[in-house]
Amino acid sequence: MRSRRMQKQSTLKEATSCVGIGLHSGGKVTLTLKPAPADSGIVFVRLDQNGLRIPATARHLSHINHATCLAREGVRVETVEHLLAAFHALGVDNVIVELDGPEVPIMDGSAAPFIYLIHEAGIRSLTAVRSVLKLTSPISVSDGARSVAAYPCDSLRLSYTINFDHPLLRHQEYSAEIDETSFVDEIAPARTFGFLKDVELMRQSGLALGGSLDNAVVLGETGVLNNPLRFPDEFVRHKLLDLLGDLVLLGNPIKAHVVATRAGHELHTKLVESILDTPQSWEFVTEPTPAASAVPAEVAEPA
Numbered sequence: 001m002r003s004r005r006m007q008k009q010s011t012l013k014e015a016t017s018c019v020g021i022g023l024h025s026g027g028k029v030t031l032t033l034k035p036a037p038a039d040s041g042i043v044f045v046r047l048d049q050n051g052l053r054i055p056a057t058a059r060h061l062s063h064i065n066h067a068t069c070l071a072r073e074g075v076r077v078e079t080v081e082h083l084l085a086a087f088h089a090l091g092v093d094n095v096i097v098e099l100d101g102p103e104v105p106i107m108d109g110s111a112a113p114f115i116y117l118i119h120e121a122g123i124r125s126l127t128a129v130r131s132v133l134k135l136t137s138p139i140s141v142s143d144g145a146r147s148v149a150a151y152p153c154d155s156l157r158l159s160y161t162i163n164f165d166h167p168l169l170r171h172q173e174y175s176a177e178i179d180e181t182s183f184v185d186e187i188a189p190a191r192t193f194g195f196l197k198d199v200e201l202m203r204q205s206g207l208a209l210g211g212s213l214d215n216a217v218v219l220g221e222t223g224v225l226n227n228p229l230r231f232p233d234e235f236v237r238h239k240l241l242d243l244l245g246d247l248v249l250l251g252n253p254i255k256a257h258v259v260a261t262r263a264g265h266e267l268h269t270k271l272v273e274s275i276l277d278t279p280q281s282w283e284f285v286t287e288p289t290p291a292a293s294a295v296p297a298e299v300a301e302p303a
């Protein structure tokens with residue numbers, strides 16, 4: 001089986017861009033995605049800050065502000081998670097993400113516009129082999145009744161349970177094996193959501209200035225202000241999308257079953273840091289290409 005083909009890293013075929021608004025600043029921002037060489041990873045570039053580069057890794061995690069924020073040398077990039085989730089699901093390992101402002105545009109609050117953008121650019125295979133972070137023993141983080149735990153698994157599976165004090169959100173759960181099809185059809189279209197009372201508070205502190213019924217599902221006291229929902233359980237599906245985006249900060253694709261209960265960006269990113277701090281709980285593996293995996297293959301061993 002020496003000739004079996006291992007999965008290769010990928011990047012975009014060509015550059016592509018779109019314009020949207022920043023959820024918090026309300027300002028217009030241009031997002032441009034460009035091809036990048038093997039082993040360079042996902043790197044944000046702030047064109048309006050002398051082209052400062054901010055790699056999308058846990059090392060550059062900054063604060064959590066209802067969204068995941070990266071920073072380097074005092075320069076930020078906010079709301080990275082929906083775009084990062086789209087890269088993971090479509091298998092884009094290396095890409096330059098140019099921005100002319102501090103936020104990834106919110107678009108419609110989901111990852112669907114980013115899927116469209118990446119498909120428009122096309123995906124190109126590189127010659128370098130892709131290393132996948134495969135969990136070998138469980139790791140978990142928690143905060144009271146909230147938790148995120150990762151267990152060894154032969155694929156990437158995410159399970160999420162939410163439980164808010166709101167008539168529509170008493171209990172929703174969702175579990176999915178993440179591949180391109182499941183993500184594009186079942187998860188990417190799920191929009192971000194917020195509570196009307198929080199939106200008002202956030203605006204008073206200068207946040208969510210770009211938020212509108214066009215880019216978030218807004219929950220009033222008893223129902224949704226902007227029906228119809230895209231899925232009856234759109235809320236929990238969006239949480240799964242956020243979790244996937246935050247896992248990208250590991251710096252490599254991951255194979256594990258990640259189970260989140262009433263969590264958020266804070267705990268998702270804590271899990272990422274905890275995994276990186278526990279190298280004895282995982283190993284890097286290479287994977288056969290899907291075609292090669294259809295034939296009986298030996299257990300993967302280092303080349």
Ligand SMILES: [Zn+2]
Pocket residue numbers: 081082192238241242
């Ligand atoms: Zn989100």
